[in-house]
Amino acid sequence: MTGRLGIIAGSGGLPAALAAAAPEAHCIAFEGAEVALDEDRLDRHRIERLGGVFAALKEAGVDRVVMAGAMSRPSFDPTAMDAEMMALMPRLAPALQGGDDALLRLVIAIFEEQGFAVIGAHDLLPDLxxxxxxxxxxxxxxxxxxxxxxxxxxxxxxxxxxxxxxxxxxxxxxxxxxxxxxxxxxxxxxxxxxxxxxxxxxxxxxxxxxxxxxxxxxxxxxxxxxxxxxxxxxxxxxxxxxxxxxxxxxxxxxxxxxxxxxxxxxxxx
Amino acid sequence: MTGRLGIIAGSGGLPAALAAAAPEAHCIAFEGAEVALDEDRLDRHRIERLGGVFAALKEAGVDRVVMAGAMSRPSFDPTAMDAEMMALMPRLAPALQGGDDALLRLVIAIFEEQGFAVIGAHDLLPDLxxxxxxxxxxxxxxxxxxxxxxxxxxxxxxxxxxxxxxxxxxxxxxxxxxxxxxxxxxxxxxxxxxxxxxxxxxxxxxxxxxxxxxxxxxxxxxxxxxxxxxxxxxxxxxxxxxxxxxxxxxxxxxxxxxxxxxxxxxxxx
CATH class of the missing domain: 3.40.140.80 (LpxI C-terminal catalytic domain)
Structure with a gap:
C-alpha cells in the first residue's frame, strides 16, 4: 500500500475507531449523515455529486477506501447531480430498488472502476x-x-x-x-x-x-x-x-x- | 374400514365440519376445551384419564380416530390420573417439555398402540x-x-x-x-x-x-x-x-x- 486511506464514514462507532487508528486517513461523509467524528475531520459531499467525491479522494492521494458505519438509503435531488452521477444513474437506479447486497456490490464496483481498492474495516483493525x-x-x-x-x-x-x-x-x-x-x-x-x-x-x-x-x-x-x-x-x-x-x-x-x-x-x- | 370413526375434538371449525360429514362418529372432547359442537354430541373426558378415553372409544366400536382442531398444551392434576395415564407419564412427561411435533408423534403412537388407526381430517374430507x-x-x-x-x-x-x-x-x-x-x-x-x-x-x-x-x-x-x-x-x-x-x-x-x-x-x- 503506497497511498492514503480514504474512509467513507456513516453512523455508529466504527468510523471514529478507524479514524483514530489511521490518523492520516481522508474522511468523507455525505451531507446529512450523522457521523461521530469532529466536523473538521470530515470532508462533506452531497450524495448527488459522487464525481466530486472521487476527485477529492484522488486529490488527497487516496488509493484505497474503507466504508465504515451504517448508511441509510439515500434520496436524490436530480437537479443537483454532477456529470459522473448522471452517468451512473442507469446502473444505480435499479440497484436502489433492489436489496442491500446488490446496491453495495455496485457501489464497490464503482469505486474499483475509479481505481480505488475497497478494503474492509476488519482488514485494518483485526481486533474488530x-x-x-x-x-x-x-x-x-x-x-x-x-x-x-x-x-x-x-x-x-x-x-x-x-x-x-x-x-x-x-x-x-x-x-x-x-x-x-x-x-x-x-x-x-x-x-x-x-x-x-x-x-x-x-x-x-x-x-x-x-x-x-x-x-x-x-x-x-x-x-x-x-x-x-x-x-x-x-x-x-x-x-x-x-x-x-x-x-x-x-x-x-x-x-x-x-x-x-x-x-x-x-x-x- | 369396518368400525366407527372417533373424533378427538379441539377448538376451531374443523371438528364441526367433520362431525357433520360423519354423523355416526363418536366425538371426544377434553374437559375445559372449547369445542364448537353441541355438548350432547360430545363425550367429555378429563385429560388425566386417557384410559377412560380408550375404553369409551372401544366401547363405541371406534377403530379409527381423527384429531381435529387446536388443542392447547394440557396441564395435569396428578391426583386425578387413571392407571393408563400413570403408565404413560414416563413417555409423556419429556414430550410435554419438547416441541409440538414430538408430542404429537407420541400421541399418535399411543393411539396406534391402543389399536386405533389415526387418520387425517383431509383424508375424510378431501375438500379441506x-x-x-x-x-x-x-x-x-x-x-x-x-x-x-x-x-x-x-x-x-x-x-x-x-x-x-x-x-x-x-x-x-x-x-x-x-x-x-x-x-x-x-x-x-x-x-x-x-x-x-x-x-x-x-x-x-x-x-x-x-x-x-x-x-x-x-x-x-x-x-x-x-x-x-x-x-x-x-x-x-x-x-x-x-x-x-x-x-x-x-x-x-x-x-x-x-x-x-x-x-x-x-x-x-
Missing part, C-alpha cells in the same frame, strides 16, 4: 472481530451448546438462498430467523413469544454473515445494545463466527455481558 | 385442501410469481432442518420466516417492517407443511383470518401447497380474498 473462544460471561451450558449447533445448522441450510444473518434457538426450538429487519427486530420478536409456547426456555442468538455477503462493506455486527436486546428477549447467550462478525465497542460489549450474565462466544467457522 | 390452481382473487402478477418461487426456495432450503411452515417474500427480499410463533405472528412482524426497508414492496405469503410434519394431526391451515392478517401486512396474495394445507371455512376464505383483493393460489407440490 473475535478469535475463536469465549469472549465474556459464563461458560455456555451443554444445552446452550446444543442450541448453538441447531441454530448454526438452520443458518447453514439457508446459506444457498442468501437469507439469515442470525437465528435464535431455545431448547431445540427455532424462535426466530433474521430477515431484512435486522437483529434488533428479531430479538423483539423472540421476546414477544407467548409464554405458553416458549415455556421456561431461554435460548441463544447465533450471528454470522450470509455466504453471499461482501465482508468489506457489510459485515454483521454486535455491540452492547445487541447484548442488552438479547437479555431483554430472555436469551442466555450469543455465539458469533470468529473473524466474520464486527465487535462494536468491545470493552462495553464485554461489560454488557458481565452485567446481564449472558455469555458471548466466538466459534471457528 | 385445495387442488392446484387459483382459488380466489386476481391473477398473480409476474413479480408475485417470482416472489412465490423465492419463498418456496427458502422453505425448501429449510426442509432438512425441520423449520418453516411459512415465508414472506416481497420484491425478492425475505421479510419473514415462520417459526414457533405461527403465521399470525409472522404477518404482524412483516407488517411492522419499517417503510425505509420495505419501500413499496407488497409481497406474498407462502404456506406449506414442514417435511417432518405428520399431516394427520398437524397440517398447516389458512382461513379468513389469515387473509385478513396478510392484507393488514400489506401483502398481495397467498400461495399454498395443493393437498397439504387445510382451508378453514372455504366460502369465507374466498370471500375474504375478494374483499381484500388478495389472490389465493394453490401450487402443486
Amino acid at each position: 472481530t473475535a478469535r475463536p473462544g469465549p469472549l465474556a460471561g459464563p461458560e455456555p451450558t451443554a444445552a446452550a451448546r446444543d442450541d448453538i449447533a441447531r441454530a448454526r445448522a438452520i443458518l447453514g441450510a439457508l446459506a444457498p438462498v442468501d437469507v439469515g444473518q442470525g437465528c435464535v434457538v431455545a431448547g431445540g426450538l427455532c424462535l426466530g430467523i433474521e430477515t431484512l429487519q435486522g437483529t434488533d427486530a428479531l430479538l423483539r420478536f423472540v421476546g414477544a413469544t407467548p409464554g405458553a409456547l416458549r415455556g421456561d426456555r431461554r435460548g441463544v442468538l447465533v450471528k454470522r454473515p450470509k455466504d453471499g455477503q461482501d465482508l468489506r462493506v457489510d459485515m454483521p455486527a454486535i455491540g452492547p445494545a445487541t447484548v442488552q436486546a438479547a437479555a431483554e428477549a430472555g436469551l442466555e447467550g450469543i455465539a458469533i463466527e470468529a473473524g466474520r462478525v464486527l465487535l462494536i465497542d468491545r470493552p462495553a460489549l464485554v461489560e454488557a455481558c458481565e452485567a446481564t450474565g449472558l455469555f458471548l462466544l466466538a466459534e471457528a467457522v | 385442501t385445495a387442488r392446484p390452481g387459483p382459488l380466489a382473487g386476481p391473477e398473480p402478477t409476474a413479480a408475485a410469481r417470482d416472489d412465490i418461487a423465492r419463498a418456496r426456495a427458502i422453505l425448501g432450503a429449510l426442509a432438512p432442518v425441520d423449520v418453516g411452515q411459512g415465508c414472506v417474500v416481497a420484491g425478492g427480499l425475505c421479510l419473514g420466516i415462520e417459526t414457533l410463533q405461527g403465521t399470525d405472528a409472522l404477518l404482524r412482524f412483516v407488517g411492522a417492517t419499517p417503510g425505509a426497508l420495505r419501500g413499496d414492496r407488497r409481497g406474498v405469503l407462502v404456506k406449506r407443511p414442514k417435511d417432518g410434519q405428520d399431516l394427520r394431526v398437524d397440517m398447516p391451515a389458512i382461513g379468513p383470518a389469515t387473509v385478513q392478517a396478510a392484507a393488514e401486512a400489506g401483502l398481495e396474495g397467498i400461495a399454498i401447497e395443493a393437498g397439504r394445507v387445510l382451508l378453514i371455512d372455504r366460502p369465507a376464505l374466498v370471500e375474504a380474498c375478494e374483499a381484500t383483493g388478495l389472490f389465493l393460489l394453490a401450487e402443486a407440490v
Whole structure:
C-alpha cells in the first residue's frame, strides 16, 4: 500500500475507531449523515455529486477506501447531480430498488472502476472481530451448546438462498430467523413469544454473515445494545463466527455481558 | 374400514365440519376445551384419564380416530390420573417439555398402540385442501410469481432442518420466516417492517407443511383470518401447497380474498 486511506464514514462507532487508528486517513461523509467524528475531520459531499467525491479522494492521494458505519438509503435531488452521477444513474437506479447486497456490490464496483481498492474495516483493525473462544460471561451450558449447533445448522441450510444473518434457538426450538429487519427486530420478536409456547426456555442468538455477503462493506455486527436486546428477549447467550462478525465497542460489549450474565462466544467457522 | 370413526375434538371449525360429514362418529372432547359442537354430541373426558378415553372409544366400536382442531398444551392434576395415564407419564412427561411435533408423534403412537388407526381430517374430507390452481382473487402478477418461487426456495432450503411452515417474500427480499410463533405472528412482524426497508414492496405469503410434519394431526391451515392478517401486512396474495394445507371455512376464505383483493393460489407440490 503506497497511498492514503480514504474512509467513507456513516453512523455508529466504527468510523471514529478507524479514524483514530489511521490518523492520516481522508474522511468523507455525505451531507446529512450523522457521523461521530469532529466536523473538521470530515470532508462533506452531497450524495448527488459522487464525481466530486472521487476527485477529492484522488486529490488527497487516496488509493484505497474503507466504508465504515451504517448508511441509510439515500434520496436524490436530480437537479443537483454532477456529470459522473448522471452517468451512473442507469446502473444505480435499479440497484436502489433492489436489496442491500446488490446496491453495495455496485457501489464497490464503482469505486474499483475509479481505481480505488475497497478494503474492509476488519482488514485494518483485526481486533474488530473475535478469535475463536469465549469472549465474556459464563461458560455456555451443554444445552446452550446444543442450541448453538441447531441454530448454526438452520443458518447453514439457508446459506444457498442468501437469507439469515442470525437465528435464535431455545431448547431445540427455532424462535426466530433474521430477515431484512435486522437483529434488533428479531430479538423483539423472540421476546414477544407467548409464554405458553416458549415455556421456561431461554435460548441463544447465533450471528454470522450470509455466504453471499461482501465482508468489506457489510459485515454483521454486535455491540452492547445487541447484548442488552438479547437479555431483554430472555436469551442466555450469543455465539458469533470468529473473524466474520464486527465487535462494536468491545470493552462495553464485554461489560454488557458481565452485567446481564449472558455469555458471548466466538466459534471457528 | 369396518368400525366407527372417533373424533378427538379441539377448538376451531374443523371438528364441526367433520362431525357433520360423519354423523355416526363418536366425538371426544377434553374437559375445559372449547369445542364448537353441541355438548350432547360430545363425550367429555378429563385429560388425566386417557384410559377412560380408550375404553369409551372401544366401547363405541371406534377403530379409527381423527384429531381435529387446536388443542392447547394440557396441564395435569396428578391426583386425578387413571392407571393408563400413570403408565404413560414416563413417555409423556419429556414430550410435554419438547416441541409440538414430538408430542404429537407420541400421541399418535399411543393411539396406534391402543389399536386405533389415526387418520387425517383431509383424508375424510378431501375438500379441506385445495387442488392446484387459483382459488380466489386476481391473477398473480409476474413479480408475485417470482416472489412465490423465492419463498418456496427458502422453505425448501429449510426442509432438512425441520423449520418453516411459512415465508414472506416481497420484491425478492425475505421479510419473514415462520417459526414457533405461527403465521399470525409472522404477518404482524412483516407488517411492522419499517417503510425505509420495505419501500413499496407488497409481497406474498407462502404456506406449506414442514417435511417432518405428520399431516394427520398437524397440517398447516389458512382461513379468513389469515387473509385478513396478510392484507393488514400489506401483502398481495397467498400461495399454498395443493393437498397439504387445510382451508378453514372455504366460502369465507374466498370471500375474504375478494374483499381484500388478495389472490389465493394453490401450487402443486
